Amino acid sequence: MKGPEKRQKAKDLESRLIEFHKEQMPLLGIASVENIVAFVDQLIDSLQRVEYVHKVRQRHISPLRTDPKSNLFDPVRAAMLMASNGQHEEAFWLVFLATHCGRNLRTEWLLARELYGAYENIPWSWDRVAANAEAYSDWLEDNRSIFAGKFGNHRKYESLKRGARGTGVVVRTYVEWIKANGSHVNLIAKIQAQAHNNPRRAFALLYDSMDSVMSFGRTGRFDYLTMLAKVGLAAIDADSTYMKDATGPKKGARLLFDGQIDSRTSHRDLEARVAELERHLGVGMQVMEDAMCNWQKSPRKYVPFRG
Template sequence: MKNTALYRSLENKINTYNSQNNNILSGILDPIKKDVFIRQLIDSIRRVKYVETVSSRTISPERANPHSDLFDPIKGACYLFQQGNFDEANWLIFLSSHFGIDPINGWKITKNLYGKLGEDGNNRWSWREVTSNPSTFFNWLDINSLQVKGDAKFGNHRRYQSISATSNAGTGATISSYINLVGNSHSSFFSNIIQDSPSPKVLFNRLYRIYKENIKGFSRLGTFDFLCMLGKSGILNIEPDIPYLKGSSGPLTGTQMLYDLNRQQADASTLESYLVNLGEHLQLSFGMQVLEDALCNWQKKPSQYIYFNG
C-alpha cells in the first residue's frame, strides 16, 4: 500500500499542508494514525472512482432488469441514463439510496420492490407506473411489505428505516414525499431549479436543502448520499460543496479528531470550512464526499486500518 503512487501523493500533500499550516492536522502527527487515515482516504477515492468508471462504460440492459440475477440499481441507473431515460435513472438511484445495500443480501430489497416480487412477469414498479397509479402502488406495498423486505436488511446507514407503507417514518412516506416534491417529471422539476445555470457545487447545495427539507426519512445522510450518487454517476452535474457535518455523528467526530478539537473549540461550520480548504489542497474528485466518508471510517479505529465496505 505504502509504495503506491496514490499513497505517496496523498502523503506528500498532507505533509506539505501540515508544514504550511503549523501542523493544523494535529490528529495525524502520529505516523500510525496518519497511515490509517491515508489508507481510508484511498478506499474512499476508489469508491468514488468505481461509480465514475461504471458510468462511462457500456452497460448491459440486464443491470436495470429486476428480474435478472445481474440486476444492480447503480449500474442499471447508469444504463437507463445512457439510454435517455432520465426519470427512471433518478428513480432507481432514489430507491437504492433509500434501501441501501445489505452486506449479505446486496440490493435484494430494491430488487424485490422494483420488480414487484416477480409476480407480474417482467413488469416493474417504474417511475411512470408509480406516479400514474400511486394508490395502487401504496396498496401493493402495504400488502407485500414483509415479503419485499424478506430476510434482508436496510443498508448499514439505513438500519433505522422501516419498510411500512403506512407509517409516517416508513418507506411509503418516503416515496410519497419524493413524488409530491418531484411531480411526474424529473426534467421539469430540475428545470425550475437550474434556470440560472448554477455551478455543480451551488446546485448540489440548492438540491441538498430542498431534498433534506422535503423527503421524509432522508435527513442529512440520506440526502447527502443520494445527491452524491446522482453526481458520481453523471446523471446530474453536481458535486458536494462542503461535507455537510451538521447533524452527523461519525464524520463530525472524525473531523474533530483530525484537528484535535472539541465541540467548544470549533463548531460544525468551522470544521466544514477547514475540510473545504484541505480538500482544495488535495485536489480530489468529489473531495468533500471522500473526506466525509474517510473521516467517518477512520474515527472508528484511528490506529488500526480496517476496510469498510460502503
C-alpha cells in the same frame, strides 16, 4: 487505481497533509505515523469508490441489470443503462430506490429488487408509481412480509411498515417533490439555471429543496445527490460535508483537527477547516466526508469499510 499509481497517490496525499499541518493548520489527529497512514488509506479507498462508478459507466451493462426478476439486478447499473438510453426519469427513480434501500452486506441489492417489483408481472416503474403513490404504499403493506432483503448500513433505521416514516410515506413525499417541479429533468434544469451552472451551488440548492422528502436527512440526501453526479444524471458536486447534522464525519473531523472525537469545536468551524483542507488536497467533499467517517472508526490501523 492500481499498483504504482496507487502508491504514488498515497505518497502525494501524505506529503500534502504534512504540508497543510506545518504551513496552514495543525492536524493533531494524524501527528503519528500510524494515524496518517491509516487516514491516507481511507482517502485512497474513497477515491477508488468514486472512480469505480465512473469506470462502470464506460463498460457494457447487461439489460439484466434492469430486470428485478433477475439475480443480476443492480439499481445503480440499471440507472446508468437507462440514462444512456435516454430513459432519464426511470434512471433517477432507480437511484432513489438504491439510496433508500442501500446495499446490504448480506442481501446486497435484494430489497431494491423487491421494491422495484421482483415478484410482480411488471415493475413498479417511475411512471407507475408517480401516477399512484398511494397504490404503491398499499402494495408495500400487502407484500412486505414476503420481502427478504434488508436495508443497508446507511439506512438501517428505515422501515417497510406503514407509518409516518415508513417507506410508503418516503416514496409518496419523494414523488410529490419531483412532481411539484414537473419531472426530474425539469428540476435539475431549474436548479442549474438558478445556480448559473455552478456544480457546487447546484448541489446546495438541491440539498435544500429535498427537505420535504421524508426520512432523507443529511446522509440520505448526500448519498442520493452524490450518486446522481456519479451516474451522470446531474452536473453537481458536493459543496460541503454538511457537518451540522453529521455523526461519523463530525467525529472524524474533530479527531483529525483537534486530536479527539469529543472536542467542542463547532460544526461551522469544522466545516470551514474541512473546506480549507479539501481545497489543499483537491479530492472533493464526497471523498472527505467518506474518508473521515471511516477513519474515525479505526484511526491507528486501516480497516476497509464496505457497509
